[in-house]
Amino acid sequence: MKTHFEGTPAYVATRELQVAVNAAIHLEKPLLVKGEPGTGKTLLAHEIAKALDFPIITWHIKSTTLAKQGLYEYDAVSRLRDSQLGSDKVNDIRNYIVKGKLWEAFQAEQQVVLLIDEIDKADIEFPNDLLLELDKMEFFCYEIQETIKAIHRPIVIITSNNEKELPDAFLRRCLFHYIRFPEKEVMQKIVDVHFPTIEQDLVDNAMRIFYGMREVRGLKKKPSTSELIDWLKLLLIEKIRSKDLESVDLMNAFPDHMGALLKNEQDYDLLYNQLKGRY
Numbered sequence: 614m615k616t617h618f619e620g621t622p623a624y625v626a627t628r629e630l631q632v633a634v635n636a637a638i639h640l641e642k643p644l645l646v647k648g649e650p651g652t653g654k655t656l657l658a659h660e661i662a663k664a665l666d667f668p669i670i671t672w673h674i675k676s677t678t679l680a681k682q683g684l685y686e687y688d689a690v691s692r693l694r695d696s697q698l699g700s701d702k703v704n705d706i707r708n709y710i711v712k713g714k715l716w717e718a719f720q721a722e723q724q725v726v727l728l729i730d731e732i733d734k735a736d737i738e739f740p741n742d743l744l745l746e747l748d749k750m751e752f753f754c755y756e757i758q759e760t761i762k763a764i765h766r767p768i769v770i771i772t773s774n775n776e777k778e779l780p781d782a783f784l785r786r787c788l789f790h791y792i793r794f795p796e797k798e799v800m801q802k803i804v805d806v807h808f809p810t811i812e813q814d815l816v817d818n819a820m821r822i823f824y825g826m827r828e829v830r831g832l833k834k835k836p837s838t839s840e841l842i843d844w845l846k847l848l849l850i851e852k853i854r855s856k857d858l859e860s861v862d863l864m865n866a867f868p869d870h871m872g873a874l875l876k877n878e879q880d881y882d883l884l885y886n887q888l889k890g891r892y
Contacts, residue, residue: 616638616639616665617638617663618631618634618635618636618638618664618665619631619658619664620660620664620804621663621664623660623663623806624656624657624660624661624806625799625802625803625806626643626651627799629790630657630790632793633788633789634657634661634790634849636788637766637768637769637770637788640787641667642741642769642786642787643729643747643769643770643771643786643788644768644769644770644771644787644788644789644790645739645771645772645779645784645787645788645789645790646772646790646791646792647660647772647774647775647789647790647791647792648791648792648794649772649792649835649837650774650834650836650837651837651838651840651871652792652793652794652795652837652838653792654758654772654792654827655728655730655772657770657857658726658728658730658770658772659728661676661726661768661770662664662725662726664714664797665726665856667726667768668716668721668725669726669727669728670717670718670725670726670727670728671714671728671730671754672715672727672728672730673679673727673730673731674720674729674731674732674735674739675734675735675756675793676732676734676735676736676762677765678734678735678758679735679736679739680706680735680738680739680742680743681713681742682713683716683717683729683746684715684746684752684754684761685710685712685713685754686710686711686713686714686754687706687709687710687711688709688710688711688729688754689709691709692706692708692709698718700756701846702873706756706757707757707891708757709756709768710754710756710757713741714727714729715727715752715782716761716856717771718763718767718852719750719762719763719767719769720761720763720764721752721763721764721765721767722764722855724765724766724767724768725765725767726767726768726770727767727768727769728770728771728772729770729771729772730768730772731771731773731774732771732779732780733773733774733775733776734774734776737777737780739781740779740780740783741782742746742785742799742832743783744766744782744783744786746881747769747786748786749850750762750763750766750767750849751763754853767884771787771857774835794827794838795838797820800820800838800841800849801816801820801839801840803839804842804845805827807842807845808845810850811845811849812855814855814880815845815848815853815854815855815858816845817855818855818858818861819841819844819848819858820841821862822842822858822861822862822868823841823874824835826874826875826884828881829861829883829884829887831883832883833879833880834875834876834877834878834880836875840873840876841874843873844870844873844874847870847873848869848870851869853869856871857869867884871884
């Protein structure tokens with residue numbers, strides 16, 4: 614069974630990222646991944662699963678998510694309703710235990726990749742409430758008086774967008790990797806994966822504009838890798854040629870389909886005012 618990650622044909626993993634992922638696999642520790650939105654944090658877990666041929670279980674965290682929901686929930690309302698209807702189901706409380714994502718991962722017949730996505734969206738106590746479960750890979754279900762232990766220790770990938778600080782006790786139990794925004798050389802490899810036959814002159818001009826836009830001071834949201842890929846798709850669909858982009862430098866002209874790169878009106882205004890100030 615393959616237990617070494619080197620990236621996939623669809624995901625360009627830097628040497629640093631490969632080392633971090635493989636360290637997490639071999640040390641059996643959760644890997645906390647941070648980085649700008651759009652740098653491939655969530656996609657990483659899916660590509661690890663593909664590369665190792667493991668199933669993936671995904672737990673998307675919201676502001677209202679509670680840690681116990683990842684373990685299980687007891688559906689007392691359904692049990693009360695079934696009791697009133699005289700159903701035989703009420704005789705077995707297990708019928709009313711809704712398994713969470715951690716329970717699914719712990720009880721899977723083979724090793725899985727468990728993605729806990731955007732953990733920083735939840736309450737500040739959320740990470741601390743999972744310390745024991747992620748450390749010991751077990752938890753106790755009080756309703757059935759049974760300890761649920763991991764049959765196979767899952768590969769745990771945790772993503773964060775840095776919306777809030779995570780507790781020190783939680784960080785000590787994780788390995789950490791920050792996905793730096795790709796430099797042009799790495800970005801070229803990413804583009805090659807998505808567009809193997811694209812005209813190189815078009816890519817060169819598009820990347821010049823893209824990185825120039827990221828360098829504009831005051832942008833609320835810098836365009837990310839995913840925005841560049843979407844923009845290139847539009848340029849190809851609209852048959853935009855390389856020479857159509859040659860005169861664009863953000864100081865005298867805007868590129869076509871800026872809506873793929875900028876995602877709020879403040880950044881539009883910032884670039885518009887910068888352009889207007891030239892005349």
